[in-house]
Amino acid sequence: MTDTSADISELREIHRFLSIIQDINVGVIVVDTNYIVRVWNSFMEVNSGILGIKINGKCLFDVFPEIRKSWLYDKITEATTLNTPVFNSWRQHKEIFHFPNNRPFTGRTMEMRQNFTIIPLSNLDGKIDEVLIMIYDVTDEACAEINLEKANSQLLKSSITDGLTGLYNRKHWENCLSEAYDLFRRNKEPVTLLMFDIDHFKSINDTYGHQAGDTVLKRLSQVVKKQIRNTDVAGRYGGEEFTIILRDANRESSFYVAERLRHAIESQVVEYNNPKAGGIQVIRFTISIGVCTLSIPAMPNYGDWLKKADNALYFSKEHGRNRTTEYGLNDTEETMNIEIQRPVIKKRDN
CATH class of the missing domain: 3.30.450.20 (PAS domain)
Structure with a gap:
């Protein structure tokens, strides 16, 4: 039992x-x-x-x-x-x-x-x-x-990119510039900064309207993305002014990239549909570029590097536009000291 x-x-x-x-x-x-x-x-x-x-x-x-x-x-x-x-x-x-x-x-x-x-x-x-x-x-x-990862990724992307062009915004781009400068001080590998803007952009806005100007800015950013490598960093500096950090790029290769970009922009034809103006409007535009290859000890910080590239861009704007200007004939303190005298700039006409 x-x-x-x-x-x-x-x-x-x-x-x-x-x-x-x-x-x-x-x-x-x-x-x-x-x-x-x-x-x-x-x-x-x-x-x-x-x-x-x-x-x-x-x-x-x-x-x-x-x-x-x-x-x-x-x-x-x-x-x-x-x-x-x-x-x-x-x-x-x-x-x-x-x-x-x-x-x-x-x-x-x-x-x-x-x-x-x-x-x-x-x-x-x-x-x-x-x-x-x-x-x-x-x-x-x-x-x-x-879904959370996607939302965080989208949030991060929106915080570091320019909403109109899809390139990096100024804050993030300057962070990248600072990092590139610090990296150069450690490994001494060449790195070059390009600054460029659209020639007579105000005239484009005045003639065709601001929406047409936005279309031009978008087209420029599309061309930039196709012309650079994944390791390069492109950003919108402000308005119609843009910047590119070319990693592992010396003077010669950087000038070639700048000229290739300039010619690619020059060949663009933007067709903008403006019913108020009678239909399709054809817009052509060009850019002016300043190039500065990083060197030390003459550049004490990345702000000085940025300033020299901007000076080269200014030279291009003042000497005919639609051209590329390299800053400095060499990396000596004399040619880089823009606080004392006007910079010595290598002229390369097209």
Whole structure:
């Protein structure tokens, strides 16, 4: 009688355990060392569309050939070798099974994102002959994190870029200029600053209107982005004035880049639709450029570097426009000392 009561109690415990496994909102899978499925709970049935009686006794990879076998094998080997649970986040591997998201309208993704844990299981002899794989649906949490990251990224982008042109704004660009100056002081690798603005931009605004002027500014920024490298830094300094930091660029290569940019701008044709003026208006424009390659010790700070590039730009504006001027014939203190005398500027006519 006592044995019967114990057996009934044990059966109740087993039934309770199986009920928990079936009802829990977590995927529960048990596979042996040959990846033969031994347990497949209701979570897995619902999300895979495969009943436990259909998959139990079959190899997991035969039923789900899309699973990366080598990757899962490494994870299971890690758990069984160390005899410790192994956890994996959706950020490391977004899923084991390609399950659809069962809340696509709130989750904003069509696929389920999964965390999982692999737990080694020992038999009565203490030998590990099975592993428990637990699948957690973390789609909502993953989407929330992704949306937050996107929002933060957009916020950061808006805080450092000029809204009209999409180039860096003045505050961020000056921070980059300061960093480039500090980096040069450490590694002495050449770096050059370009300053340029649109010739007679006020006339463009007065003749065609400020919206047409904005269109010209946008076109200029598009050309700039195509002409520079990913390592270069372009920004809107203010109004129609722009700047570019050319990293690892000496005088010769920088002058070539400046001239290439100037010619690219000169070849642009902006067509602006102005109904009040009778339709399409064709606008052409040019730029003047000042170039200054960083050198020390004659430049005590990045502000002095900026000032010298601005002086070279001023020279271009005062000597015909649509031209490039390099600051200084050499890097001696005499030619760089603009506080005492007018800068010595290398003239390069086009």
